Amino acid sequence: MSLLQVQGLRKSFGGVQAVQGVSFALQAGELLALIGPNGAGKSTTFNLVGGQILPDAGRVLLQGQDITGLAPRAVWRRGVGRTFQIAQTFASFTVLQNVQMALLSHDRHAWRWWRRADAHRPQDALALLEQVGMAAQAQRPCSALAYGDVKRVELAMALAHAPALLLMDEPTAGMAPAERLALMQLVQRIARERHMGVLFTEHSMDVVFGLADRVAVLVRGQLLAEGTPQQIQDDARVQAAYLGTGLALESA
């Protein structure tokens, strides 16, 4: 059974048909990149899976269970984690405290008990930081970190929830080419180790064609093609869709 099945999703905003019957599947341990020109419907699809937007039609199944229309928090409870285009951490708290707070949230302790974070599962928080290569910086405030390191802390916070599926919205936005490949190599390794599926939107073709297992191409709200990076790069329809958009399909 696929980890995630998206079946015939549709969403219109007024007269704009943002997503028009999109279907795809994602397996555990796999990285699926959702790409397409501006306005293709990537964010809308992403938000339909995460529960931020209600679909007009179609279904989202997680491990065979229908999660269509559930609120974001309920989708999260079912095992769907999320990272954001602009990493979200508490700047004045230490790296370790940030992960401890994510563990608190996962363990269903209310956020207002944040003062207890210091005492909450410090060894587990440290182990998560080791997984993302941030244990040495555990005691630094997040405000003192380089942006690439903040993204690693955000990843550790998402992993605190032990998600079966991780949604990553433009994970490498604002990062230098070497940094973004390193981050996504880390995500790939963790996805394999944890059998966690990763659905990500991405504009950097070096990341998409270097690290995704499969690529889904959206154009004007429809799924134009889906396949391995090589199949997508060789697909004449995809190349035509990108012509004139100012985006290059080749890896940098």
Ligand SMILES: Nc1ncnc2c1ncn2[C@@H]1O[C@H](COP(=O)(O)OP(=O)(O)OP(=O)(O)O)[C@@H](O)[C@H]1O
């Ligand atoms: N809340 C909204 N209200 C009205 N129109 C919307 C809304 N969200 C998206 N749209 C429209 O739906 C279409 C798809 O937008 P979407 O943001 O999903 O595309 P995208 O592929 O993520 O684009 P980009 O790469 O520019 O972020 C666009 O025409 C957009 O203007």
